[in-house]
Amino acid sequence: MKNKSKWNASYIRSLRLNKGLTQKQVAKKIDLPLRTYERFEENGTINPKTFEKIKNFFINLISHDTKMEVMIDYLRIRLPTHDLNAIFDEVLRIKQKDFINEDVHRYGYLDRYSLDMIQVYESAQGDPRGTLIELSGQGCRQFETYLNHQKRSWFDFLSDCLAHYGNVTRIDLAINDYKEAISLKRLLNKMRKGEYRSKFKSTSYQGGIKCSDDNIKHDTGITLYFGSMQSDFYMCFYQKNYQLAHQKHLKPQDIDIKNRYELRFMGKRAQNMVRQVLESDEQAKDQLLLNLVFGYIKSYVTFLKPSKKSKRNWDVYPPWEVFLGDVGSIKFVIEPQEMTFEKTRAWLSYQVMPTIKALKMIDDTLGSDEVGSMLRQAKLKERQRKMIKTILDPSS
Numbered sequence: 001m002k003n004k005s006k007w008n009a010s011y012i013r014s015l016r017l018n019k020g021l022t023q024k025q026v027a028k029k030i031d032l033p034l035r036t037y038e039r040f041e042e043n044g045t046i047n048p049k050t051f052e053k054i055k056n057f058f059i060n061l062i063s064h065d066t067k068m069e070v071m072i073d074y075l076r077i078r079l080p081t082h083d084l085n086a087i088f089d090e091v092l093r094i095k096q097k098d099f100i101n102e103d104v105h106r107y108g109y110l111d112r113y114s115l116d117m118i119q120v121y122e123s124a125q126g127d128p129r130g131t132l133i134e135l136s137g138q139g140c141r142q143f144e145t146y147l148n149h150q151k152r153s154w155f156d157f158l159s160d161c162l163a164h165y166g167n168v169t170r171i172d173l174a175i176n177d178y179k180e181a182i183s184l185k186r187l188l189n190k191m192r193k194g195e196y197r198s199k200f201k202s203t204s205y206q207g208g209i210k211c212s213d214d215n216i217k218h219d220t221g222i223t224l225y226f227g228s229m230q231s232d233f234y235m236c237f238y239q240k241n242y243q244l245a246h247q248k249h250l251k252p253q254d255i256d257i258k259n260r261y262e263l264r265f266m267g268k269r270a271q272n273m274v275r276q277v278l279e280s281d282e283q284a285k286d287q288l289l290l291n292l293v294f295g296y297i298k299s300y301v302t303f304l305k306p307s308k309k310s311k312r313n314w315d316v317y318p319p320w321e322v323f324l325g326d327v328g329s330i331k332f333v334i335e336p337q338e339m340t341f342e343k344t345r346a347w348l349s350y351q352v353m354p355t356i357k358a359l360k361m362i363d364d365t366l367g368s369d370e371v372g373s374m375l376r377q378a379k380l381k382e383r384q385r386k387m388i389k390t391i392l393d394p395s396s
């Protein structure tokens with residue numbers, strides 16, 4: 001029998017390769033002679049009962065092997081007001097006294113109020129830009145702690161911003177993929193061969209080996225770029241486990257997240273996307289957001305399966321079709337984190353603590369107390385006092 005539906009030998013072979021399985025592994029898992037399975041992939045000839053066995057194996061594989069989450073990973077909102085009381089009390093709902101006022105001039109603003117990575121920029125009186133709220137990826141995670149305490153959702157917060165005539169000038173949505181639903185190595189190979197269609201004027205990729213300061217080589221993983229960072233819509237797919245492994249001094253296989261797919265919306269596109277979600281029914285907001293995310297990916301990029309036909313008639317690459325079709329199993333999530341001053345902690349862990357440990361070993365050997373003496377003499381600045389307060393009691 002030769003199966004002429006989508007579920008044919010070529011389609012199944014693509015799914016197998018995307019999952020990194022060998023023919024031998026598949027044959028063993030479904031209790032089939034290797035040569036029988038090899039012949040199936042070569043010419044599609046196999047009896048109906050065995051074909052159903054193979055098909056069901058791959059249906060279960062792609063149905064249960066995907067674990068992805070979507071989260072807000074960057075947010076910038078401009079509010080046309082200079083009333084900081086309204087910003088802190090009604091929009092953020094965090095006390096202004098918990099923020100540090102800094103003389104930081106960024107984006108043309110005069111002042112900045114910082115609570116770790118939650119940042120508010122103030123413009124001069126009369127400046128129509130008013131106030132800017134900026135949350136980096138870490139800032140989003142930290143702000144989610146406050147949202148939990150306030151019993152508000154992201155949608156509640158965004159609604160409050162728009163009620164104060166806020167304008168969302170940028171929003172980044174990140175998809176965390178814990179099971180490598182799509183192989184970036186295979187997508188990179190297809191990009192190199194031109195086996196894709198795209199609305200973007202530019203696409204590029206990056207990957208290779210880099211040397212750190214101590215001359216140790218590490219794999220940076222693969223990154224695929226779609227579009228220009230200056231445009232109103234931009235995408236970036238990369239192997240998150242390689243990035244985190246280097247930062248945390250771990251092996252890539254020890255990191256839970258495998259891939260990350262990031263979508264950046266700017267200007268009117270960001271504002272319109274947020275409005276579209278907020279104007280939907282309360283119960284439908286999560287699913288609409290997920291549908292929009294995957295709808296944008298599907299609309300802007302399509303990876304193809306080459307054939308003897310002209311390129312415009314090539315079929316969609318099966319693993320790409322599966323990747324985009326699994327939206328129903330994905331959730332919009334939050335990952336609240338307390339104030340941690342991550343950059344400071346990382347710097348202490350990898351730069352300062354080894355030196356302190358060496359000094360402590362000297363103290364222990366000589367019976368001295370240089371480390372203790374330095375700690376007793378150290379004076380806390382306002383930033384350190386705020387850090388202590390916000391970590392111990394973020395809801396106060």
